[in-house]
Amino acid sequence: MEIGAPAVGRVARALDDFCRDEQLPHEVAWRLRVALDEIVANVVTHGAAGGGGRTMDVWFRRIGGDVEITVADDGPPFDPLSRPAPDTTSPLEKRRPGGLGIALVRSLVDDVRYARTTRNVLTIRKGVASIPPGGGVLQE
Numbered sequence: 001m002e003i004g005a006p007a008v009g010r011v012a013r014a015l016d017d018f019c020r021d022e023q024l025p026h027e028v029a030w031r032l033r034v035a036l037d038e039i040v041a042n043v044v045t046h047g048a049a050g051g052g053g054r055t056m057d058v059w060f061r062r063i064g065g066d067v068e069i070t071v072a073d074d075g076p077p078f079d080p081l082s083r084p085a086p087d088t089t090s091p092l093e094k095r096r097p098g099g100l101g102i103a104l105v106r107s108l109v110d111d112v113r114y115a116r117t118t119r120n121v122l123t124i125r126k127g128v129a130s131i132p133p134g135g136g137v138l139q140e
Contacts, residue, residue, distance in 0.1 A: 003043060003044055003054045003055060003056050003073060003075070004044060005044060007040060007043075007044055007056060008037065008040050008041060008044060011036060011037075011040045011058050012033065012036075012037060014058065014060070015029075015032060015033055015036055015060065015069075016029075016033070018060040019032065019033075022062050022067070022128075024067065024128060025128065028067065028126055028128050031108040031109065031126060032067060032069065032108075032109070032124075032126055034104070034108055035069075035104070035105045035108040035109050035124055035126075036058075036069055036071070036124070038101045038102075038104055038105055039071050039101075039105060039122060039124070040056070040058070040071065041101075042080070042101055043056050043071065043073045043075065043120075044056075046075065046076075046078065054073065054074050054075055055073065055074055056071065056072065056073040056074075057071075057072045057073075058070070058071050058072075062128070065127055065128050066110075066125050066126065066127050066128065067125070067126050067128055068123060068124070068125045069123070069124050069125075070121060070122070070123045071121070071122050071123075072117075072119045072120065072121045072122075073119060073120050074118070074119045074120075075120060077116050077120065078120055079114045079116065079120075080101075080102040080114065080122070081102065081112060081113075081114045082114075083102065085103060105124065108126075109124045109125060109126045110125055110126050110127050111123075111124065111125040112124050112125075113125075
């Protein structure tokens with residue numbers, strides 16, 4: 001899909017459908033939704049730099065007890081995992097901007113990996129707890 005603001009909504013709807021189809025517990029679906037929203041928003045904001053026509057692809061899959069989501073974009077090379085952890089102890093006015101998004105993503109999922117092929121490829125993985133009896137499925 002072409003990188004742009006509509007991509008955020010399309011990806012969110014696709015993830016909701018995936019979570020429903022896989023009967024993921026609400027807590028897992030929520031964590032994936034927040035993490036993926038942050039990733040896609042950053043791709044839309046920063047990956048579109050340098051002109052139009054850039055694309056992003058998103059894949060969802062369940063591997064045994066894990067859910068894996070991969071986001072690939074053809075924006076400028078950028079490894080968010082190589083950045084230092086944000087300073088959350090200094091007063092707000094003394095902090096350097098940036099870095100909170102990837103810190104949030106890391107706090108929500110079990111594993112985050114970056115690779116640069118001909119594109120930026122970011123993969124997140126979250127373990128799926130057993131579904132509680134009688135529910136736990138994402139519903140609209």
